[in-house]
Amino acid sequence: IDTLNQNLTDILREIEIESERVAHGKAKLSLLDKVENGRLKVQQGIIAGCSGGNYENVIAAANALRGQSCGNDTFSLAVYPSSQPVFMDLAKKGVVADLIGAGAIIRTAFCGPCFGAGDTPINNGLSIRHTTRNFPNREGSKPANGQMSAVALMDARSIAATAANGGYLTSASELDCWDNVPEYAFDVTPYKNRVYQGFVKGATQQPLIYGPNIKDWPELGALTDNIVLKVCSKILDEVTTTDELIPSGETSSYRSNPIGLAEFTLSRRDPGYVGRSKATAELENQRLAGNVSELTEVFARIKQIAGQEHIDPLQTEIGSMVYAVKPGDGSAREQAASCQRVIGGLANIAEEYATKRYRSNVINWGMLPLQMAEVPTFEVGDYIYIPGIKAALDNPGTTFKGYVIHEDAPVTEITLYMESLTAEEREIIKAGSLINFNKNRQM
Structure with missing residues (x-):
């Protein structure tokens, strides 16, 4: 001073x-x-x-x-x-x-x-x-x-x-x-006079009280062997904070409404992201219903890649992707990841992750914490096809190929990798989220 x-x-x-x-x-x-x-x-x-x-x-x-x-x-x-x-x-x-x-x-x-x-x-x-x-x-x-x-x-x-x-x-x-x-x-x-002490006092028959703005989490699908990512945001800032990924303040009234909160994702940094990601989520919904007609051209170009001639589009998950140089600095709020996931997010690609906790949140919400060393040549609107992603999950630290389906250019290869993952983290991503992973363990 x-x-x-x-x-x-x-x-x-x-x-x-x-x-x-x-x-x-x-x-x-x-x-x-x-x-x-x-x-x-x-x-x-x-x-x-x-x-x-x-x-x-x-x-x-x-x-x-x-x-x-x-x-x-x-x-x-x-x-x-x-x-x-x-x-x-x-x-x-x-x-x-x-x-x-x-x-x-x-x-x-x-x-x-x-x-x-x-x-x-x-x-x-x-x-x-x-x-x-x-x-x-x-x-x-x-x-x-x-x-x-x-x-x-x-x-x-x-x-x-x-x-x-x-x-x-x-x-x-x-x-x-x-x-x-x-x-x-x-x-x-x-x-003592205000806080309810509920530890070891489970009341499983007690009905939960929901207001109109309290919504359940949407169903999140399990990972498929091959995936198609749509580039829905590309941020080249040195660091991207969790406040930029999902703003605080005016969004707090939607914290019990996952989809409502997700409408604010990247709103201060990339206002078009939400619309692009939701459109990608609709493509995935159509795939689950047996229809991939909107991506006929994309899958036709994928089948021209050596070794991918017999890919089944109906067994290939479609999700949105955010690229940021160094995402996740700032507060630990998991909504920075969950908001991407509930509107179709399937992966982040980064040069590095700013914090372990943000990367862990990405994993716990069933998204792939992908990394690449080179400067990306893909742009918003391009697709990235990644074959054998489950096998790549089982070999963290090794590199694997992704194929960029450019809108007006030939398909190009990129090299991706994931840093160390625990056995449990790998299974969480395969299950589609930590919620799914825990459900599966109870079955």
Whole structure:
């Protein structure tokens, strides 16, 4: 913070230039106009989530703001305690009253802006936040729609110091009020009086209550020996985050509706993906019904490949595929994979996977975690035929061939591989999903 304050013009201008690159002329972020009398004026402060809103941080914020004012200008401060017991102890100690008296807004014990729900900054605003997550667009910016804000991760004490200074960016080192932290007194009663303890109390006859937006998972088919993938998205960014694969925030109301949630897949990065993938899923539905007429030309070209003359189209699964250089960075949400799967996804192809957990989610939802070393020559709309995929699954680490059926060019070969897979992971993919795998084990 001190370094920023000492080099405001240079650093802020550098960020403005970078924002222009991101916005592609559709939105504008200005930061230099927020410098007043040599100090950077912030528009929003957030202390939230399991890390930001912990007991010690909220106590520290109250120490900085007790008897002070956040001001009644554009700056606002919101505090989300990390849990109900923490919230209750803060209330008992008068900390909540101190913060409210200073003009802070106290929210319920909730993730809030950490997972993209609430406290979106004003357009062209600057928000300072102590939250666990700060992925691109997590705060709600939509540059493609002309709306853009800036977010800086910051320690809770400096956020409180900034609030006590009326929104002018201030380091915690400028205040000396951080030592008085009374011992936390945990009280289990909020949990005891509200949380249902159902462990080892199975009630299998109890009917589940479903609202109209609560939907079951669709049936997911088992893998066939040969597959045809349709390229439905090709992303050449250095990294693709789980927030880009399935946005948070406004999508949260569909978390119990797999198909409804899947409508948002890649919506901020490739808006045409969902339509292309659903059209591919319809081709698979037609195959299962005994009709592959729409792919007559594709299968005719596949049969021209040496050794594939006798392929049976009706025994060849059809699914969509996303190519990304390095997908899966960011949060661990499995919906980044499940949303692809329920609208026809059958594989990812990547140079590498950003996290093991995303790759594991791809596997658990019955999709193939394919990789390739070379730069892909296929484009959206092309098909990729992969023969003997089950045999390839049984030999992870070895390379195998895929054949790109270009729309207006000869068939080309690509070399694919999968990194190490456990015996169980191989069977999960063959079964079509972890759900199917577990069902099969119970039979």
